[in-house]
Each structure stands twice: as structure tokens, then as C-alpha cells.
Amino acid sequence: MITGEMKSKVDRLWTTFWNNGISNPLSVIEQISYLLFIKRLDDLELTKERKAQRLNRPVSDPIFSIEQQCCRWSSFKNLTDSEEMLHVVRDKAFPFIKNLGQDTLESAYARHMKDAVFLIASPALLASVVGQIEQIPMEDRDTKGDLYEYMLSKLTTAGTNGQFRTPRHIIKMMVELMAPGPREIICDPACGTAGFLVAAAEYLRDLKDGDGNLILNAPGNRDHFNSKMFHGFDFDATMLRIGSMNMMLHGIEDPKIEARDSLSEDHAGVTESFTLVLANPPFKGSVEKSTIAKDLTKIISTTKTELLFVALLLRLLKIGGRAAVIVPDGVLFGSSTAHKKIREVLVENHKLDGVISMPSGVFKPYAGVSTAVLIFTKTGVGGTDSVWFYDMDADGLSLDDKRQPVAENDIPDLLMRWKNRNIEQDSDRTKKAFFVPKAEIAANGYDLSINRYKETEYAEVTYKPPKVILQKLRDLESEIRADLDELERLLG
Template identity: 80%
Template sequence: MTITGEIKSKVDKLWTTFWNNGISNPLSVIEQISYLLFIKRLDDLELLKEKKKARGLGERDNDPIFPEHKQRSRWSQFKNLSDAEEMLAIVRDEAFPFIKTLGTTGGGNAYTRHMKDAVFLIASPALLANVVTQIDSIPMEDRDTKGDLYEYMLSKLTTAGTNGQFRTPRHIIRMMVELMEPKAREIICDPACGTGGFLVAAAEYLQELEDSDGNKVLNAPGNREHFNKEMFHGFDFDGTMLRIGSMNLMLHGIEDPSIEARDSLSEDYADLKEAFTLILANPPFKGSVEKSTIAKDLTKVISTTKTELLFLPLFLRLLKNGGQAAVIVPDGVLFGSSKRMSEK
């Protein structure tokens, strides 16, 4: 993580601002910040296109992100408003509903497609004005800063542990990715992706990977497009995690990953087989699932309702021939009362 102490201090101050104004659930804080970051990102993209057009470097934009009647929803339009009440009305009643509709027409990206159940919790004009000013003061011009900044916010979930949402330590994730040495045409899946940490680490590894001549492998023909649209797949059934994970990937330079709402162990998705070359995962190994909902092919391998056992045959089913996996399992699966699974 490369962000400076100054930026960390700004993020900490932003976090404290939410807590002091009654929004104390860490997941809720990250979600509210994510909405505003996304609105800002859309405006940044629009401003970039407008600058290119002004310099004669860009074609006429026949499909702007913000149509004429939505110009008030742009970050650059509302951020300097002196009337906090007006700012809240615009963001809550115009900008936020606008980004929710972006994913309802079959278009949009992984983030907007999971916005259906999103809720804007900022009810105080003063809080919104304060937060907008703080976010606008954080430098986020390059991908590395944006990604590291978001990762720093997500690190607060590790200590908070709200709703059981603990994250795998980044150094463990990086070690697993480095052991797997992913290639430029991998098809990678995390079937319990949460905040997307494993997929992000694989992306960071590949963004730095060079061939024998010292050239970035992603610059080879077709590799960048595969990276942006076909390489990364994540599943989760928690809407908040789907949005946070999608935002995390987007801020790390992955344009349109496939992040889907699904219960990976369910019979509803039992037809997904031999689809991926690499699986990276730390699934939720606790408790049991309802037996009637479990995919029948999984219970044929082992008759159980325990997730720590069911995910193992799932990994095998999802992998292509010759595929590989790096996954975290409880020690009991290999060495304890559940050792029979390792002997199968």
C-alpha cells in the first residue's frame, strides 16, 4: 500500500465524520463513500472527454454519461454549492437515483448492476457538504492511489468485524497469488468474493507482469481486453459485498469484471462446470446451509451441510482440466474431525 500518511489522515477524518454523525456501521460508511466516489468518477470521466474534445483530440460525444437534463447531478456542478440543503436535495433526489438507473437497462458496469437495493443514508445537509469537501480534497488522479485508498478504507473492516465480515490479510492473499503465478489469459474466479481482495491481488500481479523482453504482458494484443472484460469472476449473495467488491475492482483498473449475485453452493447454479483456470478463495467456513438448497452433485461427493466441506467439491467442479486453486480451509478439514474429506 503506497498512500501517504497525509492521505490516511484524511481518510481517518472522513471516517470519523460519519461516526460523529450517527453512521457508525463500517459497511454503511464504506457504502456511502462508495456512492460519492462513483458519482465523482463518472464526472471525472465526462470532464476528460470534454477536455479531449476541446483540444480537438476527441470525437463528438453522442452518448454522454450525463445528458443535458442531468447536468446538476455532476460532482463538479454541486460540489461548490454554498447551500447545503440544495446540495443534499440534488445528490439524494437526483444524482443517487441517476446512478441507480445506470445498471437497469442491461448496460452499466459491475457496480451499477448491483445498485437496485442501495440506500442513501446521509440525511444531514451539513454532513453531506462536509463529506463532499473532504473527498474532493483527496488526490485520486492515478489508479494506484484510488485503489490503495479504497483498500485502506476496507482494512477498517478487519478490526471492526461487523456482521462477521472479516477480511483475509493482504499479505496472505499476495502470497497465494504469487504461488499461483497467474498468466495473461487466465479465467479467475472467487466463488465467495466479498470485497474482491483476491481478484484485486491477481489484477495487481498481472498489471506488473513482464515478458522475457521486459514488456508488460497486458500490452500484448488482446490481453488488455481479456483482462478488463473476461478474466475476473466473483460470486456473493450479499448485496453490500457485491457493490463494495465491484467498486474495489473498478478503482484498481478493472473496467467490467463479472461480479454476480449467487449462492455458489446452491442447486440453482449447479450447471456451472469446468469454467475457470484459477480459483482463489477464502470462503465463509462456518455453520451449515439448508440441505434442500445444496447442489446435488456436491452432496454426492460428501453428504454434509457444512460449508467448509461443501466448498471443496465446488472448487473441483468449477475448474477446467489442468486448472489450479489456492484456497484457505480450516485446519479441521485436513487434520481434524473432517479429515475424511481429504482422504476422498
Template identity: 75%
Template sequence: MITGDLKSKVDKLWTTFWNNGISNPLSVIEQISYLLFIKRLDELQQTQERKANRLNRPLENPTFTPDQRAMRWSEFKNLDDAEAMLQVVRDQAFPFIKNLGESTEGSTYAKHMRDAVFLISSPALLASVVEQIDQIPMADRDTKGDLYEYMLSKLSTAGTNGQFRTPRHIIKMMVALMAPGPQEVICDPACGTGGFLVVAAEYLRDLRDGEGNLVLNAPGNRDHYNTEMFHGFDFDGTMLRIGSMNLMLHGIEQPMIEKRDSLSENHSGVADCFTMILANPPFKGSVEKSTIAKDLTKAVSTTKTELLFIPLFLRLLKTGGRVAAIVPDGVLFGSSNAHKTVRQSLVECHKLDGVISMPSGVFKPYAGVSTAILVFTKVGVKSGGTDFVWFYDMEADGYSLDDKRQPIAANDIPHLLQCWHDRDPAHLGDRRSKAFFVPRSEIETNGYDLSINRYKEIEYEEVTYEPPLVILGQLRRLEAEIQQDLDSLERLLKP
């Protein structure tokens, strides 16, 4: 999360757009994204040019040719004539990034950019925005991601239909839980701006083998990373554009971000495709029953999105594929037949690996909804389901649980990750601690209730009191003192 000077710079940039008539938050983010994308393309080429100069080699496959030099951020940002800058950006640089992927067969980026529109028509506005963006430090990947998340937090539509933006540190925790490998095929079927995919990409980019070598440098891994690893579905065209640019800004050459309503019958043929799913699907929403894929309604009779996404995950995964998904607490203990069916399926037919209870303020300021993370594995028909479920009671995430979400010292995430990677069902753990195992038989006895309060043991401290006669004596003494004070006050008030 960004604070201080950087936050002030983003707020000022946002206000500049609003003062110049671009007040739709999504439009503001889109326009900033286009400019950030142009800037990033230039920075990447500058890095390649410096490397080529050090090696005394010609630059291979440059993004900008010498004839396109005027379109580079480092060139037009220095123009004194704001009108000339607008002409370069609007008439050259923007059409260039809009058509960037057209030569690549199957480029989803090119499809999403077809409807993109550059809305900045004022030379003064563009000059001011370019100057402000140029002053925002973007070299650090975490800063870049936090900046993007902070802009997204300004969306007036955030929280509508349960579409809450997932805090970046929670995404990083979930990716660390799953520890993706270099040959994963990762999907987020409700990807929005692509936050889960970006963090997974960053994790893999830094991942090293036992000898300290980057795993992406192994034969075949880099090509798989760039072209086949990352998949995302959403039905909002603006989000698809932002998500595609977000992934490309983070170094993924061909992200497979597709326009799909994941729950619909129109896309029911997508199955057994992915090895990992990372997601925060919409909460508290309902969809029209006639549009839902028949295989999903067969698995669970409901129109609630938070329940329908679980059988969807299972359909999308290959056998052995893994899921880490955020769900509202109601999924864990809801008493309807649909709730029980979903939980029973995870426990009896698949492998429910873990249930992580999160504090209710994680999604503030959007909402105070209580949530949990379900971690499960799709298993084959004859694999026997779950033996033990690992529970963790996360009470603090490093930020205050109010609307301000200020950094604090209390943070269970490092301990959670350590316990997860060290977990051993042979040692069930003390149910008075944060982490412990529960056997399937006990979960079954409790109607497949997965709420942590059903199983966690709370240790109460014994409180001792004085005998009643002693307490009564203390009360009499207090009353006597009060009466003396009243008498003194009365004497002071008498003439």
C-alpha cells in the same frame, strides 16, 4: 496498509459519519463508496477529455454529457450552498450512478444497485464529507486499495462466522503465485468486496509480454478482460454493491458479481466454468445440511464450510484449472474422516502443487487463527494425481504479528515467490530450509497429513555446559556474595 496522515484522514471521515447519526459500519462504507464512485467517474472523464484535447478529437462516449455537468464531482464540490450540493448529489448524481448499468444487458451492477439508498440527509454532513474525500489522495492504485481495506477493517461484523478480510499484501502474493494470463476466467466464490478480483485485474493491467508490450493490448484480450474474465459470488446484497463498485472503480467495465450461496443446492448446476479460483472462504462456520448441494456432500460428508469449499472449487473449475485458497490449519491435519477425505482427494485425484504455512498473526486484529495457502490443479480422471508437494514455511510477512500490524523488515514473501517460480521437483531441497518438496508416497504414509511440521526438519544448536562440580562451585560463590551483601545491609540498619 495505510499509516500516518492518510489513516488520520480516514478516521476523521469515519467519525464525521458517526457524529451525524450514521453509525452502522456497512452503511458508512456504502455511502463513502457511492461518493468515491461519483468522484472516480469524473476523474476518468477528465482523463479522457485531456487525451481528446491533445489529439484534437471529439470526446467519444462520455459518461457525463454537457447537460449533466452539474452532477460531476469537480463541479458540485465547489458549491458554497450546502443545500444545493445535497440536492445535486441526492436527486441527480446518486440516481445517475444507481441506474448507470441498466442499458447494458446482463449488468450485475445494475441489479445490485436497485436496493441502494442514499442515507446522507444533512447538507452540512454532505459538505463536510465531500471536502474530506476530496483531500484524500486517490491517484495511486495501491493507496486506493489500502484505503478501502482500512475502511473494511472497521466493520463490526468482521470475523463473524470466520469471514476475515484478507490483507492486501497477502492477496497480491497469491496473485503473483498464480500469475494469471490474459485469457483466464477468474472466480472468487466467496468474494465479499472483490479484493482478489481487483488485485488480479491490477496484475493483468500491468502485465507485459516478452517484447515489453502490454498483454491487454493484444487482439481480444481487452474485451475479455472487461466483460468475461472476472466473476464473484456472495449472498450479502451490501457486499455485492460494494464489490461491484470496487471493481468498476478499478477499471473493470462489466464485473460479473452475482448473488449466490455458493454451497447451496440451488446453484449446484454451476460447473466446469473457470480456469482460476482465488479465494479466502469462510472459516469455522457450518451450514444447514439440507441446504448443501448434493454433489458436495457426496464428495465429503460434512457441514464445515472450510471443507465444503474445496470440492466446490474443483466442481467450478475446468480441467486444468488452478486454485490458490486460504484455509485454516485444521484442514491440513484434522483427523476426522471428512478432513482426510478432502486431503486424499487433492493428493490422489488432483495435483496438489503447494502448501504454504503462514504465521498466525496474518489475520490480526480479527483473529490469531493459524492459516495456510493451498495451491492445486484440477486434473482429468486418468492424469495420475500428485507426484510431489512443495512446502514453504513463511514466518514473516513484512508486518508485526500483533494487533497493531506495523511494518517491519522481516518479510519472507519475496523469497517465497522466487522459490515458487524456481521450484524443481528434481531437487527436493533441504528440509531444514524454508522451501522443500515431499513425495506423495510419504504423504500417503502419514495419513495425508499436510502440516509442515510433519515434514520439516528442525536443526538444533548443541549447547555445552560446564561440568556439574564447576557449576556447583559457581553457585557456592554466588551464595557467599549474597550472604556478604546481607551482612552489610544488616550492619547499616543497626542503630
């Protein structure tokens, strides 16, 4: 968890950009990302050099050539002449990271960096920013992720057009629910900064087999992890750059981050390609009907993005592929024909595995919208017998705009119950988790809201007989009269 001191350092860094005329939040994050990326490359090189020194052998696959040593963070951070530092970073180090991977024509990073611009023009600003970044500890991957998420939380544009940033602990929860394997092909069709893909990568890095060996060390798994596993789509060029850098900073050598408007007819060619989809698609309302991919409108006739994205996920998945997607509560109980249709498709044509109702404050301070997680498997031939529901009341953070850590947290219980779910054991609808038969869901118009099925347990309250209560009231009245009489006597 990021500390208050570290938040203050990021705040000061942010203020430094604003005071020097770079006020667009996305631009600030981009510029900081470039510098963090340069620093990360140098950290990786230093690790290689220390290993080579211990083994008394040359550095294998060095990142920087002899001529590029000046581009290293550990080199230019110590320059006392800020003019010279600006020259090195702007004219050498930035072009170096911009052209990184150009020898690989399919490199997503190279494509998205093509239009990148280094906006820091002031030597004093650069020197100040480099000095401040140097003071922020980022050796730990989790800390680095927390810092990045904190920076993203400062986006004033967050929440517009339905683009809510998914909290990292919710992303991690969804990844753990889906428990990806080493040969998955994972996609996020609205990837933004690639949070879901990064979390899946971190999960797989720590995954071990029955003998305690890291899964990624098995033959072929590491190559699949680095070049074939991760796919992300977005239409925002800035997000594509940030997402690509985020993935590479987390050690994914060749993530497939692509510029795609996932719902449009122009990108309708991607079908049955992935074994796992993790997503928090935008809930911005509606899109122009003429631009929607025809194969999506065959599944469901609507212009609402939250419904179209569920149809999109079905198109993207291979048969047997799984998905976990965040949807606004309206998808669960909306009464329109389109709302009912998409729920019917999930329940009747595929296998709806679970519905997790989340508290409404999860996306604060961006919005107080109530959301849920739908978990389903694409079958094309049905398979839903019963649907598992979970009622999450707390996520470990306060449900106000401050989102401070609190003791109440249902996520560990949710993960445990999901892993051990059993239709016979999870039959009590007064509990947090329970199953509902498909027939009952169908009879209720495929309503998936948990309140439709959850039973409230009322505790019996025993009261004293009315005559006893009446006598108590009379006794109290007598005491009050006596006190008033005494007060009147004292007043003379």
C-alpha cells in the same frame, strides 16, 4: 502504504457519519463508495478532456452528457449552498450512477444498484463529507486500494460468521503465486468486496511479454479482460454493490459479480467453468445439510463450510484449472472422516501443488485463527508426486492487533522459492521450503500440517566439565561470604 495522516482523515470522515446518525458500518462504507464512485467518474472524464484538448479533437465516448454536467464532482463540490448540493447529489448524481449500465441488461453493476439507497439526508452532512473526501488524495490506484482496505477494516461485523477480510498483501501474494495469464477465466466464489479479482486485474495490467510489451495490448486480450475474465459470487447484497463498484473503479468494464449462495443446491449449475479460482471462503462452521448442493455431498459428506468450499472449487474448475484457497489449519490435520477424505481427494484424484503455513496473526484484529494456503490443480486423474511445503513465520506486519509494519517478512522469499522450486534442491526439511513425497503423506493419513514433516535442527551446546562448574560455584560462594563478613563489620 497508507500514512497516519490519511488514516486520520478517514477516521474523521467515519466519525462525521456516526455523529449524524449513520452508524451501521456497512452503510457508511456504501455511502462513501457512492461518492468515491461519482468522484472517480469525474476524474476519468477530466482525463479524457485533457487528452482531447491536447489532440485538438472532441472527447471520445464522454461519460456525462451536456445535461448531466451538474452531476460531476468537479461541478457540485464547489456549490456554496448545501441545500442545492444535496438536491444535485441525491436527485441527479446518485440516480445517474444508479442507472449507469442499464442499457446493458446483463450488467452486474446495474442489477446490484437496483436496490441502492442514498442515506445522506442532511445538507450539512453531505457538504462536510464532500469537503473531506476532496482532501483525501486518491490519484494513485494503490493508495486508493489501501484507503478502501482501511475503511473495510473498520467493519465491526468483520469476523462474524467467519467472514474475515483478507489483508491486501496476502491477496497480492496469492495472485503472484498463481501468476494469472491474459486469457484466464478467474472466479472467487465468496468474493465480498472483490479483493482477489481486483488484485488479479492489477497484476495483469502490469504484465509484459518477452519484448517488454504489455500483455493486455495483444489482440483480443483487452476485450477478454474487460468482459469475460472476472467472476465473483456472494449472497450479501451490500457486498455485491461494493464489489461491483470496486471492480469498475479499477477499470473493469463488465465484471460478472453475481448473487449466489455458492454451496446451495439452487446454484449447483456452475461446473467446470474457470481456469483459476482465488478464494478465502468463510469458516463459519456448518450449514444446513438439506440446502447443500448434491454434487458437493457426492465429493464429501459434511456440513462444514471450509471443507465444502474445497469441494466447490474442484467443481468450478475446468480440467487443468488451478486454485489457491485459504483454509483454517484444521483442514490440514483434522481427524474426522470428512477431513481425511477431502485431503485424500486432493492428493490422489488431483494434483496438490503446495501447502503454505501462515502465522496465526495474519487475520488480526479480527481473529487469531491459524491458516494455510492450499494450491492445487484439477486433473481428475491424480498427478501428485510430491507436495511443496513452506513455513511462513512473518508477513511484514506485527502479529498483534495493531499490525504495524516490521522488518521480518517471508513473502519475498516465499515467492522466489515457489518460482524456483526444485524437488532435488528443496529436500532439506530443516529449511523453510521442502518437498514431501506423496507416499509419505498417504502413510500419515494425508496429514498436511507442516509440523508433521518439518525437522528441527538442534544446535550443539558445549558445557564445561562439572568439576570446573562446581569450583566456580564455590568461588562465588566464598565471595558472597566475604562480602557478608565485611557488611557485618561495618554494622559493628
